[in-house]
Amino acid sequence: MIPLNQNLNALKRSQIRVYTNLARATTGCAMLTIGEPDLDTPEAVKLAAMEAIQNNQTHYAPNQGTPDLRKAIADHETHRGNAVTPEQVLVTIGACQALFTALLGILNPGDELIVPTPGFGLYETIATIAGAKTVPLDVTKTGFQITQEALDAVITPKTKAILINSPCNPTGVIFSKESLAAVKRAVLSRPIFIVCDNVYHSLSYSDCPDLSCDPDLKEQLILCQSFSKPWAMTGWRIGYLTCPDYVMDRLLLLSAATITAVPTFLQQAAITALSTPTAPMREIYRQRRDYVTGRLTAMGLSFPEPEGAFYVFVNIEKYGLDSETFCSRMIREGLLAAVPGSCFGTDGYIRLSYCYSDEELKVGMDRLEAFIATL
Ligand SMILES: Cc1ncc(COP(=O)(O)O)c(C=O)c1O
Incomplete structure (x- = not known):
């Protein structure tokens, strides 16, 4: 093999994908892993792109x-x-x-x-x-x-x-x-x-x-x-x-x-x-944040207060499992996927995303509650 740029040898594969793929391969597994909005791009923005193509801005x-x-x-x-x-x-x-x-x-x-x-x-x-x-x-x-x-x-x-x-x-x-x-x-x-x-x-x-x-x-x-x-x-x-x-x-x-x-x-x-307002989408995320953090608090879980974005970083240290073991077991035994904190350089936590519909978030929170009850 001919050596490549040696700096590339130190690159690691994103563990987020690894856990997402494991969840996809597990029948019936719900996911709270994705870091992208589930909402659609505003109509006006889509129209502007289509018009620009029609106008040969290509x-x-x-x-x-x-x-x-x-x-x-x-x-x-x-x-x-x-x-x-x-x-x-x-x-x-x-x-x-x-x-x-x-x-x-x-x-x-x-x-x-x-x-x-x-x-x-x-x-x-x-x-x-x-x-x-x-x-x-x-x-x-x-x-x-x-x-x-x-x-x-x-x-x-x-x-x-x-x-x-x-x-x-x-x-x-x-x-x-x-x-x-x-x-x-x-x-x-x-x-x-x-x-x-x-x-x-x-x-x-x-x-x-x-x-x-x-x-x-x-x-x-x-x-x-x-x-x-x-x-x-x-x-x-x-x-x-x-x-x-x-x-x-x-x-x-x-x-x-x-x-x-x-x-x-x-x-x-x-x-x-x-020039398209972002407040309506933000309000949807805020309501989801309130629901998810309310459920987590009721489960006795702790986390730094999320004041933006669409994630909660939940402390799992009390369960005595590293974040990767916790997430692998939660996929297999609890049919719920989250991202291990180790993917962000911090063990002892998992990241939950709330870029999901109200129904999906309810299923996710119910499964998390059921899973931690088994630990
Ligand atoms: C903190 C942070 N920075 C940058 C990005 C990259 O975003 P983009 O889709 O604009 O490339 C992401 C995507 O998840 C992110 O979470």
Whole structure:
């Protein structure tokens, strides 16, 4: 065999898929594993894409994104407090490519990326491809928030970036003003980037403080954003990043070399999405969150309060099983699938998603209750 890029040897297969596949192979198994909206993309957005195709908007778009969409994104971001120009916007294939472009664009081999943990596994994957090291910042002992002491303990001269995902996958927790102040203090006047993964920001059920709106951090912050979650557009694969001009100068070349550009007609539809309210979908998730957390509390289970996204991270330590054993047994014996906390770097927890109908959530909660009663 001819050796491949050695950084790829360290990549791991997503365990989320492993557990989803095991559940699919188990007859009658219910699933609370999926991290994508079960709702449909708004009609207006679908119509806009169809019209754009009819109008032959089917040619290469500019590498950075169409001027109309970049202007709409810059207006949208500026309106919510992240003052950017259209030149500081790059349209990407979902937040995945935004994160890939951002992290590959800033990490050199040997650099360190600090990730509050539990956290989304893609960050480590990208850092690994870049030959960089992921440094977990364990937040489980500090109420799932970031403290100055914990941050100081992991920052080194090799720290190149801190990843902030709020509301967080897998916990749904929103980082408090104090947590973000600690991050700001740690990076100000240091050559350290903040990468904000804001994909769940508009699915917040309470006020969500946001470093991307802090003018003091403008020169060292990259925002990664997506149309996937707020508008139920996961399959469309469209998102964007915003960053300072000197960063865009290089990231644009990286993105152009990777994808050339995002499909033109999708960009037209994304303009319509930006003016389509997200509050009705958020309200549906909020009601589901209330139902699921109410049931979990009644079962005597504990979890950090989810204030956004569509996940609950449930503590299972009292059962004395590691999260993978717990989830495998729950699939086989309880006919219910969840994602082990180990997939997010934190054992002793499982992630439940509430991107499911009321009936499916009721079945899921009933089965969880029955399963834990057997332990
Ligand atoms: C925290 C987080 N960031 C980024 C993504 C990627 O989203 P997209 O569909 O925009 O690529 C996801 C998807 O689940 C996510 O949970």
